[in-house]
Amino acid sequence: MTRLDAYTAAMCVCDPSLEGHAARVGNHASAIARRLGWEGGRLGELRLGAVLHDVGKVSIRPEVLAKPGRLDDGEIAEIRAHPVEGAWLIAGVSSLAPALPYVLFHHERWDGTGYPTRRAGHDIPLEGRVLAVADAFDAMTSSRPYRDAQAVEWAVGEVERCAGSQFDPEVARAFVSAYGAGEIAVDGAVALAV
Template identity: 45%
Template sequence: MELTRGKLGIQVSISGGDDEIGRLAQIFNYASQQLLAYDGETRRLYQNLENGMLETMVLIANVIDSKDSFTHGHSQRVGDWASEIGRELGLPEMDVRHLLYGGLLHDIGKVGVIEPILGKRSALTDEEMDAMRAHPAIGASIIASVGFLKPVLPAVRHHHERWDGAGYPDRIAGEKVPLVARVVAVADTWDALTSHRPYQNAMPTEQALSLIEGLREKAFDPKVVDALASIVRRKRSRGDRLSVADPASPIG
């Protein structure tokens, strides 16, 4: 697939071959060099470069999501929810931006997981589960050499860690899990619960939120869960439809 996107003039072929991870890394390395080369130019130029990088990240997220028809748009939604949670927590805007990037790129390591596993409708075997659980470390290795993505790397590597230490790949617990990863973990789970997946139908908003709240201090950071709950309840009070399982709003 030939891809051209953004103001960085990047053109790269992305396919399912062994070079896929390397090509993705080259995209980030090139854009990183462009940003690092900026010194004393206008703010407008810097903003154009940054916007181009964001467009490229969205493009790569879409490529990753396209490997599984059930996750179309998932990474973009995780980025959006993660950044909303960050604002609800009162984080600085730069940290909020890192949450957006972390959400967009959290599953980039799935380029190293074969498509039959990603789209499997039944329970994974132990061997398949091991392959799936490798994706955070694969993703971290992809972006490790990209300097300006250093604040995002923990979201990629640690978004499957748990508050109680029972997650993966490093089995770290509590606040040892970087905040960016704790936020992306909640956003990732929220979108998974409220979207159709091969192994389960989407849950209505209230059911999904209740499940996540039940995992406070087990899987998730309590303050991150509380921030999500505040956002969800505020949106629901406006009549927003947050899950594909929610009844559609009446027209007119």
């Protein structure tokens, strides 16, 4: 078993909802990245980053990950530590180094109110900005312990609405364009254009 396989298995044990999440995020992010002109090795690094972006969740207590209600301040802090915990877990593995900007920066926000570093705009590595859109879309369209999945069309509208606040406007446009062209798969099927 490779280290990547071990990390993936550990993530799925600690949070079973992550099993399909990483693959969906990778597919969504790849569609966005192709719209931005990425190709070859850069897409391979993105796939690695998508697989590992939530690896830090292995440090979160299972009862917090599965909690159906609102999180208290301590639980929120625990959740918000997962990008740093994940970066720490993979930092010493040279073959996983390309995943670091995805792991560490996928919860930063364009307006600087994200976590863990509160970077804003172009100070957030593009890798993190791309993954942020893909991750948020999958989170919105997937059932979670605390809420049911949202309608795909509503989630696409949220990406559009949050362009310039939560999301890099160019990356959000690339996502909407890829969705409109039928390049974003939802629940195993290609979603219809809005």
